Each structure stands twice: as C-alpha cells, then as structure tokens.
Amino acid sequence: MTWNREDGVRGARPVSVGGGGVVEVACDESGSDGENLTGGNTDVFAHASVRLSVESAAAHVQEIRDRIRSPAEEYKANHLLREKHRAVLEWLLAPAGPLHGQAHVHLTEKAFFIVDRAVGLLLGDGNGGHDHDGDSSVEAVTLFREGPRTFGTERWRAFLAAANQLLRVRNDGRPQEPADAFFRTVDDLRRAHSRTPVAGILDRLAAARSRADSYREVVTGGPTLIPLLNPLLPAVVATAAHWSGDGRPVRLVHDRQNMLTEERIAWIEETARQAGAGLEGFRLVVAREDPRVQCADFLAGIARSIASDELNRRGDPVLTALLRPYVDTASVWGDAPSWARLRPTPGGTPVDSGVRSAG
Template identity: 70%
Template sequence: MTWNDREVACDESGSDGENLTGGNTDVFAHAGVGLPVDAATACVREIRDRIRSPAEEYKATHLLREKHRAVLEWLLAPGGPIHARAHVHLVEKEFFVVDRTAHLLLGDTAEALFLYRAGRRTFGEAGWREFVRAANRLLRVRHDGQPSEPAELFFRTVDDLRRAHARTAVAPVLDRLAASRSRADDYRAGLLAGPPLIPLLNPLLPAIVRTAAYWSAGGQEVRLVHDRQNLLTPERIAWIEETARLAGIRLVGLRLVVAGEDPRVQLADFLAGIARKLASDELNRRADRALTALLRPYVDPASVWGDEAGHAALLGKISPAVPSADINSAV
C-alpha cells in the first residue's frame, strides 16, 4: 500500500447506541489501521503466538490482561507493528451528550465545554447525573412513554437547577437552555414522523468521517474498510461519503467486511478496545500512566473529550476539547 492508494481498516468499541449515559461504557472509540494485509496478518499471528490462548477469536480483552502486558506494550510501543500506522478517535460520551444538546437547543456548541466542566462542579454528582440523563432522553429517537415526556423532564430538570444555582457562573447557560423549549418541541415532533437518517446521539457516523479526515490529511485519497454494522446502511454510507466530500475530505469509498476475514479490521478492533479501556481508566482516575503514555501517540487530537485531566493525559496537553460541531453540524 502506498500513500497514494491508502486503504484503512476500521472498527469501534463501546457502542451503546443512543444510551450514552446509562449504557455499559463511558467512552466510545473508533480506530483505523493503515497496514497492508500481509503485514496485518503477520501482526495478528504474532499476537496469537505470544498470547497462546485457545480462543478462536481474539479480542482486546486478551491483550489487556495483566499476564499479557508485555504483548500489549509491544503492540503499542514506538517502533512496534502499528506505530505511525494506526489512529483512534475517542468520544467521551457524557460530553458528547452535552455537545449535541447545545447544538440542538442553542444552535451551536460554544457553551458545551463550559457547561460540561462548570456543571459537573456546580451541580454536584446527583444534580449532574440528573441533567445528563434528562438530556440523553430528550435527544434519543426511541421513547416508550408520551411523546412530550422527554422534553417535559428535561426542562423541569433545567428549571430545578436554575433555582438551585441561580447565582453561579453556569446560570446564564441554564437560562438559555430554559428559553429553548420550542427547539426541543420541534425536534421531538419531527421524530414522530419517523426516525431520522442520522441519529443525533450516535457517535459512530461522525467518527467515521473524522477517521477519513485524519487519514486523508494532506489531500491524499483514502478508502475505508469497516466491520459490518447494522447502522451502516447504504443510505448512511452515502451520507458519510457526501459529508466527507462537502468537508473537503478525499474519501473515495467505504466498504463493509466481516471482521474475522480481514486481519486489518481485527487489529482495528484490538486498538479500539484497548483505547476505550485505557481512556475510561483515565476518566475514572484509575489510569496506568505507562500504558496511557503508549496510547497517546495514537489518539486523534480532534477527539470529542471534555474531562480536563483526561484531556491532558490522553492528548499530552490541557486545552479546550474539540467539539463535534465541525462534522455533526450536518446531522
């Protein structure tokens, strides 16, 4: 594979659909691996030879076991088999919910990072949990109760927080949210007509566009090979390709494969699972600093991440998180 004929294999880890605040994971990861097939085959074979598990299908969990730490370090290390040929885009799910809420209700995401950081400090754990869960329910496509219930719950929660924190720095943002009921009602009414092509809360589709942007930097064409996903219908693949084109990203194709039949996708699956676990450990203050340092060169600087300490550890600096509006604005 040459840089003029770049084919990148992709997979994800941490997908809970639209349930971003009550699912099994708090981080979503989308990885791309730019190795030729023969090199990926040799890498997967080496991993199997080093781990020697009888399992037919290897997953990231095999490499994350303490007894296989040396294999994990070998895989991620500078000069290792995927170094400079792999990349992972991370999405901190709670921040993604706040970002998408700000996009829908305020018309932009300029306040998302401030609301996320200041809100967590100001509201307390219980108040913050209530807010993000109400926001998640508001934006979800599927809902079993009355059509107006998610909006009523969200704005009741916002009103409670406004009363409790009226003299804090976050109060003006809460006031703006409280005044956005019509936008929320329009959104919920639109869902009654049928599910949208692009779910507002699913991070996979914009992550694929971002992965294409990373690998096509410098104007190179890129083709993506992706593990099969129910979400990746022909219509949504067409949306990905058109969104990339409008953003000036030279994505020339996206095709789906069975992960077990493409060693490059297997490596992307390994990297996505490893990155999700290590990033989650950072988010929950239980990180292994040595492993985080090994992961850092693979992390996309445009990852959607709000937690300040995790941002510093994973991206090597403290700076504002990159909101998803650049790509998600088309959603």
C-alpha cells in the same frame, strides 16, 4: 428552525470503489451502546483505524496469537489487556511495534458528547453544535466543566439522563415526554443555581423549548436516517479527515453493523466532503474475514480501556504514554485533566489546551 430528517443526505455522491493512489484504511469501534449513553456499559467510545496491507495485518494477528497462546478461536482486546499479557500489549503499542505510525484512534467521552449535542441542538445551528472546523461550543464546554461542581453529582447525573432522553430517537412513552422531563430538570436547576457561572446557559436552554419540540416531532414522526446521539457517524468522518489530511484520497473498510446503512454511509460521505476530507469509498466487511479490521478492533478496545481508566483517575502512566501518539486531536472530550494526559502534542508532552470535537 425546522428539522428535516433528510438534512445531511440530500445530494450525496455515489461511493467510488476505484481510483489509483487511494489509501485503504480498515476500521472498527469499541464501546458502542447505541443512543443509551448514560445507562450503557461504557463511558468512552473509541473508533480505531489502521493503514496496513492484508498480509502484514495477518502476520501481526498471528504473532499476537503466538505470543498469547490462548485457545480462543477469536482474539479480542481483552486478551491483550490481561495483566499476564502486559508485555504483548506494550509491544503492540510501542514505537517499534507493528501499529506505530500506521494506526489512529478517535475518542469520544460519552457524557461530554451528550452535553455537546444537546447544547448544539438547542443553542447552536440545530445540527448537534458542530461546525466543520470541529470546535465544540463555549457553552457546551462551560456547562460540562462547571455543571458537576455547581449542581452536585446527583443533579448532574439527572441532567445528563434527561438530555440523553431528549435526544434519543427511541421513546416508549408519550412523544413529548422527553422534552417535558428535560425542561423540568432545567427549570429546577435554574431555581437552585441562579447566581452561578452556568445560570445564563440554563436560561438560554429554558428559552429553547420550541427547538426541542421541533426535534421531537421529527424523530417520532418516522424513521430518522441520522441519529444525533450516536458517536459512530461523526467518528467515521473524523477518521476520513485524518487519513486524507495529506491530500491523498482514502477508502474506508469497516466492520459490518446495522448502524451503517446505505443512507448513513451517504451521509458520512457528504459530511466528509463538506469538511474537506477526501473520502473516496466505503466498504463493509465481516471483521473475522479481514485481519486489518481485527487489528483495528484490538486498538479500539485497548484505547477505550486506557482512556476510560484515565477518565476515572486510575490511569496507567506507561500505557497512556504508549497510546498518546495514536489519539486524534479532534476527539470529542470534555474532561480537562484526562485530556491533558491523553492528547498528543508535537513535542510529546501532553497539555490542556481546551477541547476539540469532530463531526
């Protein structure tokens, strides 16, 4: 297999900014640590979107300010997450609240994202392990769920860190050192756990060194347009797929940030088209100048906090139940117990039916 840094953007269409009947949706994220998914500050990435008019969003932001009465110039999710403002948080998420039916959040469990991307690179199609139907590979799910109890906490964390470095574009040492370190880790695990449910997966990973070397040659050879390990880009594609699911084209308005370059926006649009999503435009704005993006920012931060609490077995059942209707069933999540509580279902009762992954 040969890696090409232009894959995924060749042939991208120009972004349309017009068109009648287009649904405009505002987006923001929370929990971004770039490609440092094992050593960052958060274990969950959340990408939220809202379908509100500018006027109604501005009214909601003002009502939050009136209810909280903080002197802060700019309100963030942490204002709503304080215990003394619990009533405001519940009002915001409640079925009778301002966001219900008009908002959506795509969640990424960072540790699982690393495993899913590494397995996809080495054992899958080479593009991160995702088909456009959104399913994670059986190997990724098996390794993620069996790895911690098979290897133990310390060795599992070492494997995640090595996989993170393998996939990461930035490297301050020798170009091939991330690959050398990853395969040393895999070999150590193979020797120690040769008769376990993940032994076959480890053997296949060990045999895929050529794919890893090819990938490292590309990412160290010059600017890489589409970082494999950043969850923002596939989350944006999943957001477009959700809002255009009824057949109406969607235009996304997103908080401005360095990750969303012209080339990466073109990749998002082309990938969304291949996935059948009707993404008809993408516009960057300054968050504080668009109250719709501020509402998305509130939801992203709230969702990340609630989901992280569930992941770490300290969830609040009331808040989780309030968040559940907003959660994307195509979220990238590997932990079965927390996903059973977070995942929305038609009947309103959470079930553990496996993991979906978008992008």
